Amino acid sequence: MDTAAHKQQIADRIREIAAELIAFSHWISDHPEIGLEEHESSVKVAETVRDLARTACQVGYGSLPTAVLAEVGSGELVVALCAEYDALAEVGHACGHNIIASTSLGAFVALVPFVDELGITLRLIGTPAEENEGGKIMLLREGAFDGVHAAFMLHPGPVDLYSMVPLACTNVWATFTGRESHASNAPEKGVNALDAATLTLTAIGLARQQMKAGQQIHGVITEGGGAPNVIPGTTKLCWNVRGLTIADMWETAEILKRCIEGAAHATGCTAEIIMDEKAYAAIRQYEPLLDFYAANAEALGRTVSRDLPVGGSTDMGNVSQLIPSIHPKLGLGDDTLKLHTREFQAAARGPAGDAAVIDGAIILAQTIADAAGTAAVREQLIAEGAFQSANDTTNGAVR
Structure with missing residues (x-):
């Protein structure tokens, strides 16, 4: 089966489970938990993975009891999908982490049947406390990303952007x-x-x-x-x-x-x-993967802007400094929305957010299929596999 056929079957699978993914997104939004306290949310992620992917999923990793980890396949190319599900105090999921968790989970579920054909090892990493404690930094230090050649996630925003440029x-x-x-x-x-x-x-x-x-x-x-x-x-x-x-x-x-x-x-x-000895790093852009992402988003009728505003911060920056990664913005179709507001929280749980969950899961999964099926990119990612151990002298803090 060629990459185009894989991508079509991936999209079909995500549309089959659309109702379950949207229900999961709503549940996460309705049960906001701040960083390091995502006890119910992490269990919900694991239960949903087990129900939809029929695969094992552990809750708790290293020093983080609210981290989540699932892995399938044994292919040479190791890829990770990052799922965030922590909320903000007072305004809940006003950063749209319910969409982040749902898109990564949906992409994982859709890719599970194809891991052997794609020649990948697929890992879902539930990463707590992005908003306050840098959960990905701790997961980097404690081995959750060991062996990963490429890491993927997206972030909801007012409009579609090729990438975020955080500080x-x-x-x-x-x-x-x-x-x-x-x-x-x-x-x-x-x-x-x-x-x-x-x-x-x-x-x-x-x-x-x-x-x-x-x-x-x-x-x-x-x-x-x-x-x-x-x-x-x-x-x-x-x-x-x-x-x-x-x-x-x-x-x-x-x-x-x-x-x-x-x-x-x-x-x-x-x-x-x-x-704080934990510093969030800026993002190292990895254009071959971002180009796949943008093409897949545009194939769904989205317009992906390359006029990128600078601002905000994320611990995905630390991952990107050590592992080829993407962190694009998935738009909710309203450029008046502002992150970290009650209005954004409502939109992320509304019809625009529901559409983003399905589109985002398809785009992420198809982007991984492109990376696995494009020889030059696949070989480049595998060749950079030693990048983390060779360059990280700071245990994930990237000072």
Whole structure:
């Protein structure tokens, strides 16, 4: 059977199970769980794989009890589909991870009958905590991606995009410690930790004038004092820092560190600074696979834009730095939608989201069939199989 015939049968299979995939997407959307707490969602993924693919699927991998892993086939080319199913606090699946999980799961199910004919080993990796803890970084470190030659996933968005261009990102926390005192009776005896927070935010605002394109600092005060008549003795803040590259991101973190330290010195507070050792990397684009993806999307009547906005961050970037990967955007057909909003959550569970689940599963599965059936690309992917072990000196953090 040639690749075109495989692709047609893959599409037919996904359409046969369309109702089940849409029901699964709705269930994930209706049961939002934040990163590292996806206990019900991970079980639901595994149960659905067992029901639809008739294959084993484990819940829990390494240090991640909410990771999921299934594997079929024994072909030389090892490919992985990444499924995300963590939600955001307060706004649930406003990033559309219900669609991500459903498309990867659907592609996996559709490809299972063809793994021997395609000469692939097919792995489904349920990757927790993309939004907050970098689950893929931990899975890289602990071996879930070992041996993988290519990794695939998509992300829903307002419109179809050839790829995402996310920024490298990490987290920085600061705690200012001053001294409490009565704000009216004895203000001179206090050391105001809220003033230190205010000065930090002001310094960041001024520092932005000299920052490079793509360098970003944004955050929140998580603790700012308890009563207006008490000088705050402790304040706490948390930031994301970003850059076009990992190096730019760490440079941004150093700018932030100077702002924090300067504010502490000016106010007489002490500052404790914690920088997350897990950094989200930018994406290494792999155009042969992206070209297959775009062609398959356009064959379904989608228009795939190559005018790519820069922004956001994902731990799929870390995977891409070590393994050829794709992370395109699958559109919901409304360019007014914004990610991480209640409006996007509703759209991802509505008719546009349901259509995206079926289209996305077909496109992902057909893209894997193209990669497996195109000799030059297949050979290139297998030849790069040692890329991870040869280049990762950071246990997945890609510093």
